[in-house]
Amino acid sequence: MIPASFRYAAPRTVAEAVDLLASHADAKVLAGGHSLLPLMKLRLATPPVLVDINRIPGLDYIREDQQAAQLRVGALARHVDFERSELIRARYPLLWDTARGIGDPLVRNRGTLAGAVAHADPAADWPAALLAANASVVASSPRGDRTIPLTKLYVAILTTSLAEDELITEVRVPLPRPRSGGAYEKLERKVGDYAVIGVGVQIALDEADNVQQAGIGLCNAGSTSIKATPAEAFLVGKPLAPDNINQAAQLAMEASDPLEDDRGPIDYKQAMVAELTRRALRRALARAQGGAA
Amino acid sequence: MTDLEPVARVSITVTVNGQPHSVDVEPRLLLVHLLREDLNLTGTHIGCDTSNCGACTVILDGVPVKSCTVLGVQVDGCSIETVEGLEQNGELHPLQEGFWQEHGLQCGFCTPGMLMVSKALLASNPNPTEADIRRGISGNLCRCTGYVNIVKAIQYGAAKLRGEIAVSTQEAEAAHAG
Numbered sequence: 149m150i151p152a153s154f155r156y157a158a159p160r161t162v163a164e165a166v167d168l169l170a171s172h173a174d175a176k177v178l179a180g181g182h183s184l185l186p187l188m189k190l191r192l193a194t195p196p197v198l199v200d201i202n203r204i205p206g207l208d209y210i211r212e213d214q215q216a217a218q219l220r221v222g223a224l225a226r227h228v229d230f231e232r233s234e235l236i237r238a239r240y241p242l243l244w245d246t247a248r249g250i251g252d253p254l255v256r257n258r259g260t261l262a263g264a265v266a267h268a269d270p271a272a273d274w275p276a277a278l279l280a281a282n283a284s285v286v287a288s289s290p291r292g293d294r295t296i297p298l299t300k301l302y303v304a305i306l307t308t309s310l311a312e313d314e315l316i317t318e319v320r321v322p323l324p325r326p327r328s329g330g331a332y333e334k335l336e337r338k339v340g341d342y343a344v345i346g347v348g349v350q351i352a353l354d355e356a357d358n359v360q361q362a363g364i365g366l367c368n369a370g371s372t373s374i375k376a377t378p379a380e381a382f383l384v385g386k387p388l389a390p391d392n393i394n395q396a397a398q399l400a401m402e403a404s405d406p407l408e409d410d411r412g413p414i415d416y417k418q419a420m421v422a423e424l425t426r427r428a429l430r431r432a433l434a435r436a437q438g439g440a441a
Numbered sequence: 442m443t444d445l446e447p448v449a450r451v452s453i454t455v456t457v458n459g460q461p462h463s464v465d466v467e468p469r470l471l472l473v474h475l476l477r478e479d480l481n482l483t484g485t486h487i488g489c490d491t492s493n494c495g496a497c498t499v500i501l502d503g504v505p506v507k508s509c510t511v512l513g514v515q516v517d518g519c520s521i522e523t524v525e526g527l528e529q530n531g532e533l534h535p536l537q538e539g540f541w542q543e544h545g546l547q548c549g550f551c552t553p554g555m556l557m558v559s560k561a562l563l564a565s566n567p568n569p570t571e572a573d574i575r576r577g578i579s580g581n582l583c584r585c586t587g588y589v590n591i592v593k594a595i596q597y598g599a600a601k602l603r604g605e606i607a608v609s610t611q612e613a614e615a616a617h618a619g
Contacts, residue, residue, distance in 0.1 A: 149490050155445045156468035156514055172445065178512075185510050186492045189471075197445060198468065200515060252580025254495055254558065257504050258511070339579040340493055 151188035158200040162207075162288050162317055165199050170290050170313035172197040177315055179263035180226060182255050183272075207317065210236065218320040223263075227256035240321070241435050242330025242350050246277040249332065252340040262316045265301070268308045268372070275302065275373035277332050277348035278321065279365035286318040293317070302372040325361065328352035329435030333424040334367070337411065343368045344411040345420040347400070349428035351388070353436050359383040364396070364428075368411075369404035369421050376403040379425070388433045396429060397422040453517035457482065458526030466513040472506075473497045475513035476523060484524040484553050488582070495581030498554035499523050505561040507580075524553035527560070535607070536560060536598035542609035545594030547585040554581050559595045567603055571596070 155172075159165040169175050175197035178184060187193040201207065207224040210233055219240065230236045230247035237244045250256055250264075250273050264274040265285060275298065284297045287310055301308050310316070330350035334343045346367030354360045362383040364376040379399035386392045406417035450465040457480060464479050476482045476499065488496030490509055497508040500522040527534035536556050539545065546552045555578060562569060562577040569577065574595050575588065583591060593610055601607040608616075 150471065150474070151469045153448045153467070153469055155448050156451065156512075157445055158514075168445070178515075181512070181515075182492060182510055185512070188469075189490070189509075200512075202515060252495070253577060254498060254505055254507050254580040255492070258506055 180259035245332035276365035276367035280348035280363035331431035473508035535601035539594035539597030
């Protein structure tokens with residue numbers, strides 16, 4: 149299978165890249181290419197212009213910025229970079245879990261976090277995890293940069309609120325609070341398949357072990373990635389006791405709207421949202437309390 | 442405003458198995474087609490063509506990738522290793538020897554990808570556990586042997602690459618019986 153013809157540019161700077169996006173209608177950004185190129189080979193996407201950002205130096209960073217109180221991830225940080233990062237393993241277990249379960253090792257060698265965020269596939273793992281983590285993106289355009297919270301990014305399936313000439317140059321995740329922990333639970337039929345359901349959780353506890361902040365994101369549970377806001381709000385101020393975990397799982401399930409497909413019927417998928425939410429909350433709790441895994 | 446030329450062929454230079462090549466490519470040409478059709482290196486196989494099976498795995502600047510999901514134009518200035526580069530001076534690479542000794546293939550279709558992904562795995566992890574190997578090859582599908590002998594083949598190649606005397610399962614069993 150061969151993609152339809154397109155014009156190709158490999159800019160060396162972000163300014164050049166966004167200028168190309170601004171001057172060519174329907175141009176697409178090529179980062180890791182592991183969502184876009186398969187779609188182009190199937191001719192489900194036929195962009196007239198590809199702007200390959202892989203030659204822009206300095207976009208592959210994953211670093212903490214204490215002043216901004218954010219983890220900053222450049223547009224070319226690949227899934228494998230998270231998997232191999234000691235910083236991520238030690239301080240961002242939600243992101244570490246997520247990276248290790250994406251696609252397969254070869255996909256992870258190429259695919260990027262920012263690309264997955266921009267692609268806006270509700271079946272992708274990163275958006276769900278990052279909604280749980282209260283992440284935001286930096287969108288660059290010829291008009292400058294603006295920061296968009298992830299909750300304002302997803303409009304519909306494969307559709308974001310980004311303008312045509314905007315490029316996600318950075319993804320930002322708040323630094324972990326003291327006594328916080330996260331986990332990502334993914335149910336998949338086999339390596340490389342999309343999740344049947346995935347659930348990401350990030351929690352912070354106060355000194356009395358009550359939940360100070362909770363984030364819950366759902367993958368492949370609706371027509372966009374879902375932030376289970378009612379479940380998050382329910383947990384705040386409460387201990388993560390079994391009854392509360394069950395109630396949050398119920399609320400997460402009610403926030404989901406999965407479709408029936410060959411990964412299962414609706415009621416099964418809803419049950420999996422609830423079960424994976426329970427599992428992710430228990431693991432996040434153990435991690436927040438300093439336990440392993 | 443930056444205006445682009447109409448679709449044109451792009452001149453690229455790429456080093457494959459140590460050999461430099463200059464090729465004119467259409468931007469939509471996939472790396473696997475560049476290797477097979479422009480450079481006549483047909484050892485790299487096209488399996489599923491949908492980024493699933495890993496048969497087309499090659500090593501791009503040290504990193505194993507699915508060559509059906511990279512554009513040829515993207516490898517300008519890069520270095521690529523394919524299965525053709527494994528054998529040196531008529532000697533099989535230790536991993537190839539391992540696949541031979543351990544019956545790591547039946548039809549052989551997945552083998553070039555398995556060899557390249559395991560070469561890259563051993564470069565970063567010379568002494569992998571069975572779990573490391575299984576995780577490392579989890580993006581590569583074999584549809585005939587199952588993975589038992591492939592894992593043994595990689596273990597054999599790993600031992601030999603570490604400078605140990607590699608003993609095949611068959612030899613070990615014969616020695617045990619004798």
